[in-house]
Amino acid sequence: MLKRSLVIPTALPHRNDNAVVNALTIDVEDWYHATFLGVPESSWSTCEERVVESTEHILNILDESSVHATFFVLGWVAERAPKLIRAISDRGHELASHGTMHRQVFSQTPEEFVSDVKRSVELIQSAAGQPVCGYRAPAFSVGKNESWALQELAALGFRYDASIFPIRNFLYGIANAPRFIYPICEGRMVEIPPATVHVGSWRFPIAGGVYFRFLPLPLILWGIHRLNHSENQPAILYLHPWEFDPKYPADGVNSLARWSHGLNKKDMDRRLRKLLSTFSFAPIREVFSSQLNEVYVRDKNYKLAPSAV
Ligand SMILES: [Zn+2]
Numbered sequence: 001m002l003k004r005s006l007v008i009p010t011a012l013p014h015r016n017d018n019a020v021v022n023a024l025t026i027d028v029e030d031w032y033h034a035t036f037l038g039v040p041e042s043s044w045s046t047c048e049e050r051v052v053e054s055t056e057h058i059l060n061i062l063d064e065s066s067v068h069a070t071f072f073v074l075g076w077v078a079e080r081a082p083k084l085i086r087a088i089s090d091r092g093h094e095l096a097s098h099g100t101m102h103r104q105v106f107s108q109t110p111e112e113f114v115s116d117v118k119r120s121v122e123l124i125q126s127a128a129g130q131p132v133c134g135y136r137a138p139a140f141s142v143g144k145n146e147s148w149a150l151q152e153l154a155a156l157g158f159r160y161d162a163s164i165f166p167i168r169n170f171l172y173g174i175a176n177a178p179r180f181i182y183p184i185c186e187g188r189m190v191e192i193p194p195a196t197v198h199v200g201s202w203r204f205p206i207a208g209g210v211y212f213r214f215l216p217l218p219l220i221l222w223g224i225h226r227l228n229h230s231e232n233q234p235a236i237l238y239l240h241p242w243e244f245d246p247k248y249p250a251d252g253v254n255s256l257a258r259w260s261h262g263l264n265k266k267d268m269d270r271r272l273r274k275l276l277s278t279f280s281f282a283p284i285r286e287v288f289s290s291q292l293n294e295v296y297v298r299d300k301n302y303k304l305a306p307s308a309v
Pocket of ligand 1 (some may be wrong): 098139
């Protein structure tokens with residue numbers, strides 16, 4: 001059973017033949033924000049800034065295929081590079097929040113969390129003039145004990161969260177969380193999980209980050225194909241600008257973190273282009289427009305309105 005499930009089709013569908021539209025997401029943060037590197041906040045202002053160049057590199061690849069994505073922007077970046085955020089918006093992409101300081105949710109009090117999220121929305125919206133209605137926690141740090149954060153997001157007027165990874169590893173995730181979009185917070189928001197596939201009785205992430213760089217590309221293509229055709233579900237993928245920057249200056253971190261951070265970066269351009277030529281992609285607000293329009297929105301915060309999606 002396991003072996004049969006791992007058979008990879010030799011002929012994957014052409015992009016235009018695929019009826020299911022997937023969601024491509026980019027977490028816009030610099031190399032030193034990656035949680036597992038452990039670079040302290042006090043050192044960030046002395047680190048070499050690489051995020052503008054690497055994000056523009058991704059934008060150019062997306063332009064080649066006329067694909068739009070959702071960019072979860074860190075407030076820290078929006079404050080220092082507002083022109084980049086404006087450019088992302090002007091090129092037709094969706095903007096969403098990745099918080100301001102890349103602090104894991106469980107490390108914050110509810111008051112600190114709300115302050116951090118509100119600040120990020122203010123920075124993104126003032127840079128781009130585009131409403132923000134989606135959130136992804138740094139390092140997928142909404143677990144079983146952080147449901148309070150989802151309630152805070154709903155109270156702030158968000159329509160969706162994309163922070164709960166439906167597998168459990170040493171850093172994050174909820175092992176048995178639903179794998180596909182589901183209502184949360186009494187229907188005031190929806191949760192949009194990153195892509196996983198079932199192989200036998202196992203659940204595997206294929207969605208992005210180190211998984212996307214580590215796994216063989218044919219296996220990733222097979223996984224998305226299986227999601228689209230066997231389960232009739234879109235795949236939600238996540239990437240980071242620093243993953244496209246082989247010259248990242250990660251001096252001073254331990255060798256394991258350096259290895260993980262740098263793994264297979266030189267192949268990222270080819271991998272992304274292959275994905276874009278094989279499958280259809282759109283921003284979250286388009287892929288899940290019907291579900292998002294059903295979500296009750298509190299209009300008093302940030303003047304979010306149904307037309308925002
Ligand atoms: Zn992040």
